Amino acid sequence: MRHDPEISTGTGTLGKAVSVLEMVAEADAPLRFTEILARSGQPRGTLHRQLSHLVEEGLLDMVRDFGYVPGLRLLKLAARAWERNEFRTIAEPHLRALHRLTGETVHLGVLRGSEIIYLDKVESRQSVRMYSQIGNASPVYCTGVGKAALSALTESDRMALVENLTFKPFTATTHGNRQSLLAEIAVIETCGHAFDREEHETGIRCVAAPIWSEDRAFVAGISVTGPSYRVTMAQLQDWAENVRDAAARIMADMAVRLGPRR
Secondary structure (H helix, E strand, O other), rough: OOOOOHHOOOOHHHHHHHHHHHHHHHOOOOOOOOHHHHHHOOOHHHHHHHHHHHOOOOOOOEOOOEEEOOOOOHHHHHHHHHHHHHHHHHHHHHHHHHHHHOOEEEEEEEEEOOEEEEEEEEOOOOEEEEEEEEOOEEEEHHHHHHHHHHHHHHHHHHHHHHOOOOOOOOOOOOOOOOOHHHHHHHHHHHHHHHHEEEOOOEEEEEEEEEEOOOOOOEEEEEEEEOOOOOHHHHHHHHHHHHHHHHHHHHHHHHHHHHHHOO
């Protein structure tokens, strides 16, 4: 098969178009052509063609006088990807069991680069709940699932990832440098679970445990999350064993259902 660098690399034609699509999809408001041009650094003519193709395919929509927004076809593709994701299907009964036990929100997240992508969620039974969405991304260094996932990586992969992190101070308790993060990861490796002590969002705490494939090429995590006024650190510590057990059961089911990676 012919190797086409324009397709296979992030700097090729397809890679640049995907970057534009991702830029528009992640924006908080519609992006005008001039904004995309400034952010992408691409030639005006090339960018115009890419945007036209993305609109023609339904991946982007052009809203007159406002700019470009995600197209409805993305919703269809996202829904199909979510429905057919085998890992999510395997994990779902264990998420619900953990939710029944704790009554709080349970998340399932997958490590992608330096972010955690939330793949599934079982909402809290409480009247006051946390705001989160499936598909959202969070930094690895300030979330329970993220730190749990880091603990499951090989040392070389972990160091390569951490070396390139930019530490943004979301709250007063966010890790500010790689030394403090790595010190906590060492503790997580020993105990098997991680905490989010209001590090990503003030008033939100969680306890998480890592999930991984045999070769560590796939790394994820599961967590129980709740507001700090209702969920104390002592309560999270009590739930830690349950979260670790849920992660272990998911990994056991993965081994049976998916078999060894080839």
